Amino acid sequence: MTHETLSARRVRLKAECSAQRAAMQAAVLSIPAPRDLLSSLPRPSKPVLIAAGLALGLFVSRPRKLLALIPAAAGLWKLARPLLETIRQASSAAAHSSQL
Secondary structure, eight states, X not given: OOOOOHHHHHXXXXXXXXXXXXXHHHHHHTSOOHHHHHHTSOOOOHHHHHHHHHHXXXXXXXXXXXXXXXXXXXXXXXXXXXXXXXXXXXXXXXXXXXXX
């Protein structure tokens, strides 16, 4: 069993710590920055952001009367979508025929 002197042990431990610090620095620098991660994600459209904001606001504030209207509004939207599409097509056809 070798007995190292206190100063030799101190030198060895400093070298180990320095190597560990260098390895840790390399590991930390290899982690991508959060903005790099966010830039790789697709950007949501404005209506999606607006809907998400409204949903979050309703979830946080929990207004009972408004929450009771959400299923009815969703049903009305499902009924109105085909009608809105028909109106959009009719107005598009009218605009197209007026250009001729």
